[in-house]
Structures are given as structure tokens and as C-alpha cells.
Amino acid sequence: MTCQLMLVLDATIVNIALPKIRDSLHFSEASQSWVLNAYTLAFGGLLLLGGRAGDILGRRRMFVSGVLVFTVASFIGGLAVDSNMLLASRALQGVGAAMAGPSMLALIITTFPEGAPRVKAMSLFTAVSSAGGSVGLLLGGMLTTWGSWRLVMYINVPIGAAAAFAAYKLLNESPKAQGRFDVPGAVTSVLGMSSLVYGFINASEHGWSDSVTRGAFVAAVVLLTAFVVTESRVEFPVFPLRLLKDSTRARGYGSYVLLVGAMFSMFYFMPQFMQRVLGYSPIKSGLAFLPLTATLFAISRFVPKLLPRFGPRPLIAVGTALISGALLWLAQISPDSGFTGSLLVPFLMFGLGGGIAFSPIALNIMAGLAPRDSGAGSGLMQACQQIGAALGIAVLVTVSTSAEKGGHDPNPAVNFTHGLGTGLTVGSAIAFVVFLISLTLRPKAPAGGAGAAPTPIPVTE
CATH class of the missing domain: 1.20.5 (Single alpha-helices involved in coiled-coils or other helix-helix interfaces)
Structure with missing residues (x-):
């Protein structure tokens, strides 16, 4: 879980530091998003190969190797003297994360059997995965304010070194599967x-x-x-197409891509709004996300009790409706908006929705996977998360920038806020699509006990 938090928060920890990075290394307004996308694309694109490599070479070996690559890349990024050096280090971080991530999740799936243990383990995993973005914003604000933007890279070095050493000493190597690399x-x-x-x-x-x-x-x-x-x-595909023959799993993967893309619109836009329009310091911007993070973690503790009773469908529907509503609320902000009056309530809605929705989606994806597909299935789920973040930011930055350029107000803050609102509105619509997908799931009869595991839900065709 510590490693997962490190990998996920690295997708957003630089968000708070982006204004400082942009000025220091001379990024343009649009190209600065590559500081995020270089990491998420390498991570998401290579996750499928990383999952297969863990099956063939051994999951502990891939986990330790990936964490070490990630750690070295973080150190190089902290030393960056120009934009190209930083982007190269971010891409190398993504390579290391793609090596470590699938083996980590596959170990969780194979260690905890379906039922109460799996539900609890996956609830914790999805809580860390979905809250890691806001944790990254908080940590990024602290490091940027108290030191330098370079600290958001250096912070991974001691954590990664300790994680690699502990994994080598404490984890057992998994049996190696037969096959070739795709x-x-x-x-x-x-x-x-x-x-x-x-x-x-x-x-x-x-x-x-x-x-x-x-x-x-x-x-x-x-x-x-x-x-x-x-x-x-190919005989041994990095992405077995058979994983998508189960319609519930296929829609789960699609929902994961869309929901992550919608959520990252808020993590990308709001820190910039707070700093550029409201005049917040980086640490104040990070602290503003604390209510969201606390709410998400708190509600995630109750999901293992709610899932057996209600099933995935109502939880996904309620969670995605809250996320969509929160983004639409935030889209109405103006340069005169204050935190308590305009941001606090939608932040709480966002955290509540994320805590409710993600675990049921993840469990629907992973339920019923054969052991031979655990690496590929977990790698694909994490790939959906990273690709969703990359595509979400790319699409919504394009929408936002176009709307900002179309503004004619003499105050640049007004034009920027108008573009931001347009991007968040599109993000809200994307989250609403996931809500509609959740309605196609058939209701699940309540399980007999709190420890029962959710099973895949047949989808109405």
C-alpha cells in the first residue's frame, strides 16, 4: 500500500508545483501538461507488459526492480536543468512504476481469497489509489512552500530505497509462469x-x-x-482480449478510464485556480484538499460493509452522481469565489463519491479472474487508471485552453476561470456517463453476511 501511494501520488504531486516548474524550466501553458502525461503515458502504456513480465520473471523481482528504477528516475528529475531532462525523468519514473505496479496488485489478488479478505484488501487498495491524487496535492504544497519544487522529486528517493530493501527481505518470490513477452x-x-x-x-x-x-x-x-x-x-498477448468477453468486466474497465479522467480534471485545474486566481500559496492550496482526502479515506472504511448488503450497482451510481454533481458545482466558480462558500461543499461531495464508487468498480473487474490472468487483469486495471488520467488531462486541457482563448474580458483571471469552468463541465459530463453505465447493471440481491464477497454482476445487453 505504501508503494501504491507513492506511485499514485506521483501523478499529481507535481500539480501544485507546476507554476514553479513552468517558470523555472520555461514550459508553455499547454506543454506543461506533459510533466504529468510523460509519467502517466509511460506508466499506463507499459503496465500490460509489466504485468506479463511479473508472471514470467517473478513478481518480487519485478517489484524490487521497478521500485529501484522509479527511485533513480526521481533523483534525476530533482537534478533537472531543463524541460527535456525533467520530462525524460518523468517518463523513466513511469517505466519503473509499470514494472512494480502490476506485481503489487497481483500479489494482493493471489494472497487474499475472494470473500471478506479480498473485499477489505481491495477497498484499502482503491482508497489509496483514489485518494493518492489529493494526498499528492497536499504533500506537493508542503514541499514546494517549505523548500523547492525539486523536493517533490527527491521525496521518493528515501521512500523508494526503503521499499525496495524491505520487499527484497520480506516478500517471497512467486512461481514463474511459462510464456514469452509480447x-x-x-x-x-x-x-x-x-x-x-x-x-x-x-x-x-x-x-x-x-x-x-x-x-x-x-x-x-x-x-x-x-x-x-x-x-x-499472438500466443501470449500482453493484453488477452478474452478479458473483455465478460461484459461486466469490460464495462468496469471503461468506467475506470472515464471516471479517473473526470476526477483528474479537478486535481489538475483547481490547484492552478487557487494559486493563479485566488492567490493561495502552494501549501494553502494543498491544505484545501485535506477535507476531500479525509472524507474519501473515511467513507472507504465503510464500503466493505455496504457492498455485501447493497451490491455494486447502487454504490457506483451514488458515487458517480456525487462526483458529477461536484464537478458541475465547481464549474460555476468565479474569480470572486471563496473556499468556504464555493469550494468546501463540492470538495466534500467529490471525496464522498470517490470513496463510494471506486472499490465496487475494481471488485467487479477483478472478481472471477483465473490465477493465470491475475497479472494481466491487474495490469490492465492500472493501465486504465493511468491512461484515463493522461487522456482526461489532454482532452480537458484542450477544451479549457480553447475556451480561455475565446474569452474577451480584459481581466485574464476571468478568461482563465471561464476556460476552467468549461473543462470542469466536460469532466462532469464524463462522470455522468459512468453513472449511466452503472444503471445497466442488474441489481444484486443482498448477501447473507457482512463478510460475503460481491460477485460479477450480469449486465443487461
Whole structure:
């Protein structure tokens, strides 16, 4: 769980520090999002290969190796002297995270049997995963205010070194599976997703008619098509297409992508609004997320008791409705908005919704997986999280930047807030789509006891 928190918060810990990083290393308004996307794309794109590598080479070996790569990359990032060096270190962090992440989750799945132990373990995992974003904002604010933006990179060095040493000493190696690596599948997925996100980011800077933008989208279509064709033909695919034959699991993966993308719109936009418009310091911006984080962790403790009684459908529906409503509420803010009057209540709604929704979605994805698919299934779930974050930020930054450029108010803060509100409105709509997906699940009869495990819910076709 400590390692998972480190990997997840690294996707947002730099958000608070972005204004400082932008000024120090001379990023443009749109290209600064690559500080986040370089990490999330490498992480998400390579997770499938990382899961397969853990099955073949041993999960403890991949876990320790990944944490060490992540730790070294963090140290290099702290030393960055220009934007290219920082982006390269962020991508290398993503590689290390992709090596460690799937083995970690696969160990949880294989260690805790379905039933009360699995429900409790996965509830804790999803709580750390979903709250890690806001924890990163809080920690990033503290480090940036008290020291330098470089500390958001250096903080991983002692934690990562300790985690790697403890894992080597305390974890047992898993049995190694037979098979080969699907390198073509991993390469085409990474390049395809990178092209797609680059197309959105380039569009925000140079427009949708730009030749580079169009070329990026064409490349994305070709590469992702090649990825699907490759996975349908190879003997040992990095992404077994059979995992999507279960409609409940397939919709769970889709919901994970969409919901993470919607949630990261808030984690990306609100710290900038607080610092650029409201004049908050980095640490004050981070502390503003404390009610959200506390609420999310608190409600996550009750999910293991609620799931057996109500089943996943109502929890996912209520949680996503709260997230959608919170984002729509935040979209109405203005430069004159205050924290207590305009931000506190939607922050609490957001934390409540995240704590309720994520664990049922994750359990629907992982329930019923065969042991041979635990690495691929867990890797794909984490890939959905990272790709959702990358695509969500890319799409919503494009929407926000276009709306901001269309503003005609002489006050730049008004135009920026208008663009932010437009981006959050789109994020709210994305979360609402997940709410609609949850309504297609058939209601589950209440389980007999608090310790019962949720089973996959058949979907009405």
C-alpha cells in the first residue's frame, strides 16, 4: 500500500508545483501538461507488459526492480536543468512504476481469497489509489512552500530505497509462469496512446487543422489498430482480449478510464485556480484538499460493509452522481469565489463519491479472474487508471485552453476561470456517463453476511 501511494501520488504531486516548474524550466501553458502525461503515458502504456513480465520473471523481482528504477528516475528529475531532462525523468519514473505496479496488485489478488479478505484488501487498495491524487496535492504544497519544487522529486528517493530493501527481505518470490513477452503489443499500445494524447495537446496550441495534429491522430488510429490485431494473433498477448468477453468486466474497465479522467480534471485545474486566481500559496492550496482526502479515506472504511448488503450497482451510481454533481458545482466558480462558500461543499461531495464508487468498480473487474490472468487483469486495471488520467488531462486541457482563448474580458483571471469552468463541465459530463453505465447493471440481491464477497454482476445487453 505504501508503494501504491507513492506511485499514485506521483501523478499529481507535481500539480501544485507546476507554476514553479513552468517558470523555472520555461514550459508553455499547454506543454506543461506533459510533466504529468510523460509519467502517466509511460506508466499506463507499459503496465500490460509489466504485468506479463511479473508472471514470467517473478513478481518480487519485478517489484524490487521497478521500485529501484522509479527511485533513480526521481533523483534525476530533482537534478533537472531543463524541460527535456525533467520530462525524460518523468517518463523513466513511469517505466519503473509499470514494472512494480502490476506485481503489487497481483500479489494482493493471489494472497487474499475472494470473500471478506479480498473485499477489505481491495477497498484499502482503491482508497489509496483514489485518494493518492489529493494526498499528492497536499504533500506537493508542503514541499514546494517549505523548500523547492525539486523536493517533490527527491521525496521518493528515501521512500523508494526503503521499499525496495524491505520487499527484497520480506516478500517471497512467486512461481514463474511459462510464456514469452509480447513486445510488439506493448510497443504499439505505448506509441498509439502517446500519439493520441500528443494530438490533443498539439491541438490546444496550434489548432485542430494543424498538420502535426492531424498526423498525430492518424498515427494513433493506425498504431492502436495494429495493437488490437497483434493481440488477437499472438500466443501470449500482453493484453488477452478474452478479458473483455465478460461484459461486466469490460464495462468496469471503461468506467475506470472515464471516471479517473473526470476526477483528474479537478486535481489538475483547481490547484492552478487557487494559486493563479485566488492567490493561495502552494501549501494553502494543498491544505484545501485535506477535507476531500479525509472524507474519501473515511467513507472507504465503510464500503466493505455496504457492498455485501447493497451490491455494486447502487454504490457506483451514488458515487458517480456525487462526483458529477461536484464537478458541475465547481464549474460555476468565479474569480470572486471563496473556499468556504464555493469550494468546501463540492470538495466534500467529490471525496464522498470517490470513496463510494471506486472499490465496487475494481471488485467487479477483478472478481472471477483465473490465477493465470491475475497479472494481466491487474495490469490492465492500472493501465486504465493511468491512461484515463493522461487522456482526461489532454482532452480537458484542450477544451479549457480553447475556451480561455475565446474569452474577451480584459481581466485574464476571468478568461482563465471561464476556460476552467468549461473543462470542469466536460469532466462532469464524463462522470455522468459512468453513472449511466452503472444503471445497466442488474441489481444484486443482498448477501447473507457482512463478510460475503460481491460477485460479477450480469449486465443487461
